[in-house]
Amino acid sequence: KYIMANNGVLPDEPHKTFDTILTLDFGSQYTHLITRRLRELNVYSEMLPCTQKLQDLSWKPKGIILSGGPYSVYDDDAPHVDPAIFELGVPILGICYGLQEIAWHNGKNVVAGTEREYGHSELKAKRFDGHVDLLFKDLEDDLKVWMSHGDKLGALPPSFHIIATTKNAPFAGIAHENKPLYGIQFHPEVTHTPRGIKLLENFAVGICKAKQDWTMDKFVDKELARIRALVGEKGQVLGAVSGGVDSTVAAKLMHEAIGDRFHAVLVDNGCMRLNECEQVKKTLTEHLGINLTVIDASDLFLDGLKGITDNPEAKRKFIGGTFIDVFEAEALKIEKAAANSPKAGKIEWFLQGTLYPDVIESISFKGPSATIKTHHNVGGLPERMMNGQGLKLIEPLRELFKDEVREMGRKLGIPHDLIMRHPFPGPGIAIRVLGEVTREQVAIARKADYIFIEEIKAAGLYDQISQAFAALLPVKAVGVMGDKRVHQQVISLRAVQTTDFMTANIFRFDWDFLERVSTRIVNEVDGVCRVEYDLTSKPPGTIEME
Numbered sequence: 076k077y078i079m080a081n082n083g084v085l086p087d088e089p090h091k092t093f094d095t096i097l098t099l100d101f102g103s104q105y106t107h108l109i110t111r112r113l114r115e116l117n118v119y120s121e122m123l124p125c126t127q128k129l130q131d132l133s134w135k136p137k138g139i140i141l142s143g144g145p146y147s148v149y150d151d152d153a154p155h156v157d158p159a160i161f162e163l164g165v166p167i168l169g170i171c172y173g174l175q176e177i178a179w180h181n182g183k184n185v186v187a188g189t190e191r192e193y194g195h196s197e198l199k200a201k202r203f204d205g206h207v208d209l210l211f212k213d214l215e216d217d218l219k220v221w222m223s224h225g226d227k228l229g230a231l232p233p234s235f236h237i238i239a240t241t242k243n244a245p246f247a248g249i250a251h252e253n254k255p256l257y258g259i260q261f262h263p264e265v266t267h268t269p270r271g272i273k274l275l276e277n278f279a280v281g282i283c284k285a286k287q288d289w290t291m292d293k294f295v296d297k298e299l300a301r302i303r304a305l306v307g308e309k310g311q312v313l314g315a316v317s318g319g320v321d322s323t324v325a326a327k328l329m330h331e332a333i334g335d336r337f338h339a340v341l342v343d344n345g346c347m348r349l350n351e352c353e354q355v356k357k358t359l360t361e362h363l364g365i366n367l368t369v370i371d372a373s374d375l376f377l378d379g380l381k382g383i384t385d386n387p388e389a390k391r392k393f394i395g396g397t398f399i400d401v402f403e404a405e406a407l408k409i410e411k412a413a414a415n416s417p418k419a420g421k422i423e424w425f426l427q428g429t430l431y432p433d434v435i436e437s438i439s440f441k442g443p444s445a446t447i448k449t450h451h452n453v454g455g456l457p458e459r460m461m462n463g464q465g466l467k468l469i470e471p472l473r474e475l476f477k478d479e480v481r482e483m484g485r486k487l488g489i490p491h492d493l494i495m496r497h498p499f500p501g502p503g504i505a506i507r508v509l510g511e512v513t514r515e516q517v518a519i520a521r522k523a524d525y526i527f528i529e530e531i532k533a534a535g536l537y538d539q540i541s542q543a544f545a546a547l548l549p550v551k552a553v554g555v556m557g558d559k560r561v562h563q564q565v566i567s568l569r570a571v572q573t574t575d576f577m578t579a580n581i582f583r584f585d586w587d588f589l590e591r592v593s594t595r596i597v598n599e600v601d602g603v604c605r606v607e608y609d610l611t612s613k614p615p616g617t618i619e620m621e
């Protein structure tokens with residue numbers, strides 16, 4: 076069994092060094108936004124499932140937020156918090172289901188409403204001696220809020236009073252008379268509640284007195300110290316890099332922390348973008364000073380891909396499996412060489428660029444019947460390697476959202492182009508060459524992709540697009556070129572905009588732009604006589620083609 080580096084091994088985790096608001100998740104689709112908004116306020120926040128037992132928590136939050144959720148508190152199998160949180164003495168804010176949970180805990184008077192309430196509402200904060208409650212401080216008396224609920228409080232719980240109302244919700248905001256216990260029926264974390272962030276600030280900073288000291292500078296300093304303490308004077312760390320944002324930022328951080336005792340490995344699978352391997356190598360070694368080994372395994376990958384014609388899953392599996400083989404062999408070599416170095420010790424750690432959304436995904440509350448996955452499934456490094464070689468995971472980005480990773484990258488001096496780079500799948504161009512992947516097909520797709528991205532950058536559109544690429548369709552169409560009839564393949568261009576990659580819209584280029592790209596591709600890429608633009612949103616399409 077491997078040890079999770081961040082699982083209580085060191086005393087320095089962020090929730091122990093930063094004032095932290097704990098968000099308990101009841102399965103709302105917005106829970107992560109609560110965490111996100113608090114971080115935007117420079118208040119550190121972490122999410123745990125609502126089933127978290129207080130006695131198992133090794134740190135004390137400054138305050139607790141109970142999220143919304145799809146259940147009804149009065150149902151037999153409805154989730155409930157550990158009642159011990161109400162005895163902890165820290166402020167608690169219940170949002171929607173969270174409010175109903177507080178009411179349920181205080182008298183059980185929650186019922187199904189006669190009408191559901193979805194959408195906008197006008198909230199009126201109540202005045203007491205001319206002042207609104209602390210929770211609504213500096214907020215206009217008429218506040219636009221967003222509601223999404225079917226249940227309601229049957230009555231005010233004992234010892235509570237009303238602090239805000241809407242036309243349909245007499246208990247839109249309640250507070251305890253002498254304890255810092257608050258409940259609101261609306262969602263302050265969504266953008267449909269424009270001043271919601273101020274309300275969260277009132278709670279976290281005004282009521283919980285959390286320090287607003289979650290800044291990237293501070294986190295980087297603490298994280299460097301944490302990595303050094305974790306790895307020790309001689310310990311060595313191994314990690315794979317791809318040229319993507321996460322692995323580059325993680326690698327640069329490791330380099331800052333332990334210098335050449337961090338070994339980055341880049342596996343060239345023959346399916347990277349045009350000139351990408353050289354470029355990544357140049358940036359990482361020359362610009363960022365990272366100790367990098369590049370392994371050219373392109374023949375191994377491209378030979379093995381031969382004959383996989385109609386099975387995207389088989390392609391992905393083959394590439395994933397081969398990657399592990401190559402990486403593992405290299406790890407053994409580096410380990411052997413390292414063992415002979417007097418300055419350094421054994422390679423004990425494996426770096427992984429896991430981000431907070433993966434962690435959230437793995438610990439979100441999935442409902443009374445679903446079993447909750449643990450952190451241990453996050454990532455995807457083969458068990459075989461972890462167990463076989465006894466490597467322990469080190470995941471310095473596991474508390475960060477993507478934009479925080481980018482901010483860290485900027486602080487560490489990583490070039491803008493790399494920080495804003497579109498995601499690129501592990502199997503690379505292999506899943507953008509539909510059908511069989513051959514050297515010739517990869518070369519065609521690569522060249523077309525290069526032209527497309529070059530034009531997007533030239534038009535200043537790159538940062539507005541979430542992901543763009545060219546794919547090669549394995550069909551032939553007729554064309555006429557230089558008065559000659561040709562029978563050649565088709566390139567499909569795809570560009571999407573999305574915030575979370577769960578859903579996506581196509582990017583609306585102007586026709587001149589698309590025409591320019593099409594002309595260039597047909598002229599410059601041998602073997603292509605037509606260019607199409609993919610108009611499929613996600614869903615029903617996926618972002619990649621395979």
Ligand code: GLN
Pocket residue numbers: 103142143144145146147170171172173223224225226227
């Ligand atoms: N299920 C509860 C209701 O319908 C809570 C909804 C929510 O938290 N958004 O009232």
